Amino acid sequence: MTFLEGQAERQGIAIGASGDTRVRSASPAAHPATVATSEETPIKMTARKLSVFYGEKQALFDVSLDIPDRQIMAFIGPSGCGKSTFLRSLNRMNDTIAGCTMTGEVMVDGINIYDRVVDVVELRRRIGMVFQKPNPFPKSIYDNVAYGPRIHGLASSKEELDEIVQTCLARTGLLDEVSTRLHEPGTSLSGGQQQRLCIARAIAVSPDIILMDEPCSALDPIATARVEELMQELQKNYTIVIVTHNMQQAARVSQRTAFFHLGTLVEWGMTEQIFTSPVDDRTQGYITGRYG
Amino acid sequence: MNYLTTTLVLLGLIALAFTLGRRRAPVRDATWVKTASHASPGYYGAYVALWCGLPCLILFLAWIALAPTVIDSLIVGTLPEQITAGKSSSELSLVKSQIHSLAAGQAFGEPDPALSEAAARYTEFEQVSRMALFVVILSLAILTTLFARSHIRQHFRARVYVERITTGILIACSTVAIVTTIGIVVSLLFESSRFFAAVPVHEFLFGLNWEPQIPIREGQVAATGAFGAIPVFVGTFVVSTVAMTISVPLGLMAAIYMSEYASRDFRKAAKPVLEILAGIPTIVYGFFAVLTIAPWMTEMGAKLGIGVAPNSAIAAGFVMGIMITPFISSLSDDALTAVPNSLRDGAAALGATQAETIRQVLLPAALPGIMGGVLLAVSRAIGETMIVVMAAGIAANLTLNPLEPVTTVTVQIVTLLIGDSSFDNPKTLAAFALGLVLFIMTLGINIVALQITRKYREKYE
Structure with missing residues (x-):
């Protein structure tokens, strides 16, 4: 049983028949649009005692956290608190950083993604990522979205590829804006459009999970609102983890929130609870703006 | 008094001019834009130094370029009639180089006494020229420095002038590259046109045979090229x-x-x-x-x-x-x-x-x-x-x-x-x-x- 199993059937059926009873198999369409404020929500990802080091320096200390399936979880905390590091360790993007090592484990659907049998390339297809600064490839809008499906052979014909590109652009609300100029460079779009293009590119390979690293920090309020709307929409089919500096954003979009401070996970739980009655003084201090 | 000394003295003067200009800089008063001076003291120094150095540099270069020609023509003018009479310009230049090498102390055989005399005169003229250059440069530098220094006052816009002059120098530098390119292309075109006068263009461009020989003597066989x-x-x-x-x-x-x-x-x-x-x-x-x-x-x-x-x-x-x-x-x-x-x-x-x-x-x-x-x-x-x-x-x-x-x-x-x-x-x-x-x-x-x-x-x- 590897994490990679079931690639073919991934649209409909989840993979996690690995004995973890909390993992639920359901097709995206059948899944309720908004779920759960209760603890019965199935868990998609689990981090256990995760520590990350950059060379000698430890950036993350024994983080253990559950990420619910098909919900939005927000990571908040002051700069340098390790939330981005944690996010990047969820799809092994930290592998690309020289001198970065880690201990502990990250389970997705019951499989440790740091296990030797896991193919990191396939892993990253299933766990997509959207970055702080929009990073469209220097290609046309169409080719940006088609890039992932092409390299993974997700489309068997030109028509099918067109279909995927259209669908993904439509889901991000970009199709109407760019339908006449699909073959212009993606870099010619505005910042907000570029970010939505990157999201369309990410969902084009139909991942299970989308990690977003401060996706709105380079955008203006209107573009931010559009991306937030999009996240609400995507949440029906995808598990979303977002790192944000903007506490209002975390409160607006997420069901769960985790607060990081100096490389440790201070507190996590239902968003409402974190923002209204935090347990820890540090969380209280951060959300009321005493530091950060 | 050789060129090196002149250069060193000029450099010293430029440094002095910089200090003078700097000292002269109006006191900066940052309380209100209108009364503040227009630049930091360094710009006033640079302004005076540029005034001191630039005209002298131009004069220096012009002098070095022109002096030999002027001296040569003066010397040729003093040569006795029988040496210069009826000589073409290329033969005259031969005479000139003879004088130059005599002046440099390289005599081949027994030189013509008139030429030896001319060589001595040549050395003398050259010394005079260098001395004159030194004096002229020195006085010009002092004059321009004083001139530049005299019109620094409270609202003098030193930075604007210095930046303008710097831009001019930058333009001059980029022009050198462009002019060189144009010069090379023009000389290529000119010499090529002379070639194409002898060999037709189509023969050169489309000919399948490359044997660039030419007859060494008149009527040589099998060497048409x-x-x-x-x-x-x-x-x-x-x-x-x-x-x-x-x-x-x-x-x-x-x-x-x-x-x-x-x-x-x-x-x-x-x-x-x-x-x-x-x-x-x-x-x-x-x-x-x-x-x-x-x-x-x-x-x-x-x-x-x-x-x-x-x-x-x-x-x-x-x-x-x-x-x-x-x-x-x-x-x-x-x-x-x-x-x-x-x-x-x-x-x-x-x-x-x-x-x-x-x-x-x-x-x-x-x-x-x-x-x-x-x-x-x-x-x-x-x-x-x-x-x-x-x-x-x-x-x-x-x-x-x-x-x-x-x-x-x-x-x-x-x-x-x-x-x-x-x-x-x-x-x-x-x-x-x-x-x-x-x-x-x-x-x-x-x-x-x-x-x-x-x-x-x-x-x-």
Whole structure:
């Protein structure tokens, strides 16, 4: 049983028949649009005692956290608190950083993604990522979205590829804006459009999970609102983890929130609870703006 | 009083002028824009120093350029009638150089007493000229310094003037490059037109026979010469193609390894070593080509049953390809490294393998830089002479077979200009015509490549 199993059937059926009873198999369409404020929500990802080091320096200390399936979880905390590091360790993007090592484990659907049998390339297809600064490839809008499906052979014909590109652009609300100029460079779009293009590119390979690293920090309020709307929409089919500096954003979009401070996970739980009655003084201090 | 002393004194004066100007700078009063001085004290110093230095520098250069001519004409004017009478200007210049060498203390045989006298006078004039220059420069520097210093007052806009003068100097510098280029092109055109007066253009451009001999004496048989440039250009093409076939894959692969796969330490160590390849003198590559590669290729050819000439385009092209590899690898490496990491992350986050990322994202994004490296390599290949002379020979064969000896444009230019020959026969003038066509070709390659780059480049910003 590897994490990679079931690639073919991934649209409909989840993979996690690995004995973890909390993992639920359901097709995206059948899944309720908004779920759960209760603890019965199935868990998609689990981090256990995760520590990350950059060379000698430890950036993350024994983080253990559950990420619910098909919900939005927000990571908040002051700069340098390790939330981005944690996010990047969820799809092994930290592998690309020289001198970065880690201990502990990250389970997705019951499989440790740091296990030797896991193919990191396939892993990253299933766990997509959207970055702080929009990073469209220097290609046309169409080719940006088609890039992932092409390299993974997700489309068997030109028509099918067109279909995927259209669908993904439509889901991000970009199709109407760019339908006449699909073959212009993606870099010619505005910042907000570029970010939505990157999201369309990410969902084009139909991942299970989308990690977003401060996706709105380079955008203006209107573009931010559009991306937030999009996240609400995507949440029906995808598990979303977002790192944000903007506490209002975390409160607006997420069901769960985790607060990081100096490389440790201070507190996590239902968003409402974190923002209204935090347990820890540090969380209280951060959300009321005493530091950060 | 020699030029060195004058220069040193002038430099001292400039420094002094700077200090004077600086001291003179109005007190800065930052309380209100209107009453504040317009620049920091350094600008006032620079303003006075420029006034002190620039006119003197111009005068200095003009003096050095003109003084010898003036002195010469003065000396010639004092020469006795019987020496100058009825002499053409070239004969007069011979007399002048005789005087110069006498003045420098080099006498051959028993010099004419009139000439010795002239030489003595020449030395004397030269001393006077230097002395005069010193005095004039000194007074000019003092005058301009005082002048500049006198009109510094509270609202004097020193920074604006200094920046204006600096811009002027920058413009002058860039003009030098442009004027030089234009000068070279014009002289090429001029000399080529003289060549084309002797040999028809179509014969030169489309002739299939290159035998640039001319009769040494009147009526010599079998030495009419043929100036068909096609074999020479085909030779250049063959050698360059062999070189590029070797160097483009080699350089590109090396660059990809260096920028994407190699560890930082390896890259740090290997890159300079690779770049040393470009620093080896081409004559050394020539030895290597003619003493090692060419015999080896002949031998290998013999084993395989292919006849490889001892002088062959393939040996020259092979060694040249190795030589120009660093241009491609180094510039491609820089271009790949300059592609932002966000694109690598973006591709990785979509589940692209490293190879897919390189092929489909990084190489297109780095294309302009890679093209730049390839272009530089092409122009090096076309312009390379030494390796070809040694390894490919000078026989102008019209062939596309890289196993045969060929010759290139640059090699022919060298052979045409070597030896005693005047610049009024087609043989030497042909060198200019070859140079002109070569220039137009490389220009064409550059323009085409620029267009390609512009069309296919994928801007990542």
